[in-house]
Amino acid sequence: MNYLWIAMGSALGGVARYGMSGWVARHWGETFPLGTLLVNLSGCFLIGVIACFAATESRVWLSAWQRDFLMLGVCGGYTTFSSFSLQTLNLLRDGDGFRAALNVLGSVLGCMIAVWLGYALAMIWNK
Numbered sequence: 329m330n331y332l333w334i335a336m337g338s339a340l341g342g343v344a345r346y347g348m349s350g351w352v353a354r355h356w357g358e359t360f361p362l363g364t365l366l367v368n369l370s371g372c373f374l375i376g377v378i379a380c381f382a383a384t385e386s387r388v389w390l391s392a393w394q395r396d397f398l399m400l401g402v403c404g405g406y407t408t409f410s411s412f413s414l415q416t417l418n419l420l421r422d423g424d425g426f427r428a429a430l431n432v433l434g435s436v437l438g439c440m441i442a443v444w445l446g447y448a449l450a451m452i453w454n455k
Contacts, residue, residue, distance in 0.1 A: 333393050337401015341371075345406045360427055361415040364408050365434050371407035372439035375399055376446025380454060387454045409435075 348370070349363030356362050381388045382395040390398070412435055419428035 333397040338405035341402040341405025372442040373446035376443035380450035
């Protein structure tokens with residue numbers, strides 16, 4: 329049954345990723361992979377919130393299947409580090425080292441900050 333929950337969450341996350349990336353591309357273009365960056369940042373923020381709520385000491389405790397559905401399924405289907413890696417490689421192959429570096433720094437540092445911020449805000453709400 330756990331596989332089914334994860335599969336359903338992955339499907340939802342994949343559709344959300346597609347929608348968010350497309351929306352960003354329509355509004356800001358595709359020169360820089362901003363859609364992927366925003367998906368990764370928001371996905372990291374979300375997984376930080378969920379990780380806080382999945383902790384056993386949490387006031388809003390999630391069961392194992394809920395945690396797996398949200399973290400492995402939804403967040404796993406939503407975040408796009410494989411797309412990030414390919415887009416960064418393509419920027420490098422196109423000779424655009426500056427944008428490639430900006431994408432790496434924005435994704436790695438930004439996502440670390442987002443996951444910390446999500447967890448920290450959830451801890452405040454959780455008290």
